Amino acid sequence: MxxxxxxxxxxxxxxxxxxxxxxxxxxxxxxxxxxxxxxxxxxxxxxxxxxxxxxxxxxxxxxxxxxxxxxxxxxxxxxxxxxxxxxxxxxxxxxxxxxxxxxxxxxxxxxxxxxxxxxxLPVAAATADDALRQLALAPGQTLLVLGIAGGVGSAAAQIARSRGLRVVGTASDANRAFVESLGALQVRYGEGVAERIRSAVPEGVAGLLDLIGGPDLRAAAEVLADRGKLVSTVDPDGAAGLGGAFVRRSTTGSTLTALAGLVESGALDxxxxxxxxxxxxxxxxxxxxxxxxxxxxxxxxx
CATH class of the missing domain: 3.90.180.10 (Medium-chain alcohol dehydrogenases, catalytic domain)
Known part of the structure; x- marks a missing residue:
């Protein structure tokens, strides 16, 4: 057995x-x-x-x-x-x-x-990869990740950075050092999060990857100029109601091979x-x- x-x-x-x-x-x-x-x-x-x-x-x-x-x-x-x-x-x-x-x-x-x-890699990193390809941001643009300190968020931050994106993520203050180790700027989540994001990124964000849903998603969406650049992995109804979309999973063996290559090269921890x-x-x-x-x-x- x-x-x-x-x-x-x-x-x-x-x-x-x-x-x-x-x-x-x-x-x-x-x-x-x-x-x-x-x-x-x-x-x-x-x-x-x-x-x-x-x-x-x-x-x-x-x-x-x-x-x-x-x-x-x-x-x-x-x-x-x-x-x-x-x-x-x-x-x-x-x-x-x-x-x-x-x-x-x-x-x-x-x-x-x-x-x-x-x-x-197969769920966490691959979900992050799917969401980033769906957002299709250009190098130099700023990505906001809600709930960046978890498995999907930490992978998304690193993959985005490897593609030339600037990354801002919401997390608790206790996770500030961890978020910064990912090459991202930490913003405390919770009530008032939209104001803190605007203060941290006055020029605004080009894309939003939501990993938590709920009130923080609704608040953070206010700083996004193009609601079509909103992808959620947890709140399909919330994302759709804000003009965004749920993540489209499309993982293949070649996707996982590419992610493993990033791990092997040191680009993805x-x-x-x-x-x-x-x-x-x-x-x-x-x-x-x-x-x-x-x-x-x-x-x-x-």
């Missing part, structure tokens, strides 16, 4: 725990991998709470981002071999000893990059701030669910 961490019913943490299941067998176009690392994301606890629908077969294994070693190839798979080190979106849960990846959206791990770093063994998955997920995680948390397996 293969150990995994998931949930037996929708709701709070009381419904989650460890599960035993057979190692998933890859069907056509799939890779069966032994997981070495799994990224932790807010979407994971939202799935468990049923906030993204309640149509999953239960019990279900949690986790979206997985990196590991190919053990089995499904029919028709090309470009991969048993023993390859790979990463991608997990199709059978990532908080597990074994899972499945789709071959067409998986990528090879660069030899010099640890599993724990590439496991932070996935900001993995803590690594937990599989046995402590609940602790890592609790920190993300409470909103207390800085950067990216990763589960190490085996």
């Amino acid at each position: 293969s150990k995994a961490f998931g949930f037996r019913d929708y709701g709070g943490p009381e419904h989650q725990g460890f599960l035993d299941r057979p190692a998933p067998v890859p069907g056509p176009g799939r890779l069966g991998i032994a997981v070495r690392a799994a990224g932790v994301n807010p979407v994971d606890w939202k799935i468990r709470r049923g906030l993204l629908g309640r149509n999953r077969e239960l019990p279900a294994v949690l986790g979206q981002e997985a990196a590991g070693v190919v053990e089995q190839l499904g029919e028709g798979v090309e470009g991969f071999a048993v023993g390859d080190e790979v990463f991608g979106i997990a199709l059978a849960g990532a908080y597990a000893e074994h899972t499945l990846l789709a071959a067409d959206t998986a990528a090879h791990k660069p030899p010099g990059v640890p599993f724990t770093r590439v496991a932070a 996935p900001q993995v701030t803590a690594v937990y063994p599989l046995e402590h998955t609940a602790e890592a997920l609790a920190l993300v669910e409470a909103g207390h995680a800085r950067g990216k948390l990763v589960i190490e397996v085996g």
Whole structure:
């Protein structure tokens, strides 16, 4: 049997725990991998709470981002071999000893990059990359990131900087040094945020990447001259109501390969701030669910 961490019913943490299941067998176009690392994301606890629908077969294994070693190839798979080190979106849960990846959206791990770093890319960094391409800002323009201190925000700041953008981000004052380490200017979030943004960037911002939604999104949108340059990853209705759009996900294997290349070159640090063994998955997920995680948390397996 293969150990995994998931949930037996929708709701709070009381419904989650460890599960035993057979190692998933890859069907056509799939890779069966032994997981070495799994990224932790807010979407994971939202799935468990049923906030993204309640149509999953239960019990279900949690986790979206997985990196590991190919053990089995499904029919028709090309470009991969048993023993390859790979990463991608997990199709059978990532908080597990074994899972499945789709071959067409998986990528090879660069030899010099640890599993724990590439496991932070398929959701967080790839979402940031999708949003930045959707905003299509020109070098020299200013990007505002709401909630910059998390996994998506820290990746967005670095990718934007690598493309010649100036970056301003909202975060708590406790995260000022962390935000500045990303090459961005920190502005305290909360009531009065629009006035603080105007003071920090009197010339205005060309694009807004929203990672928190709600009142801060509505307030920050006031400083944006072109509401069409607003993309949200969390609040589709709020973004649409302000004239913006929800992020369009389009991650492919080539996207992940490019992001891993940025990590390998040093242009992108996935900001993995803590690594937990599989046995402590609940602790890592609790920190993300409470909103207390800085950067990216990763589960190490085996």
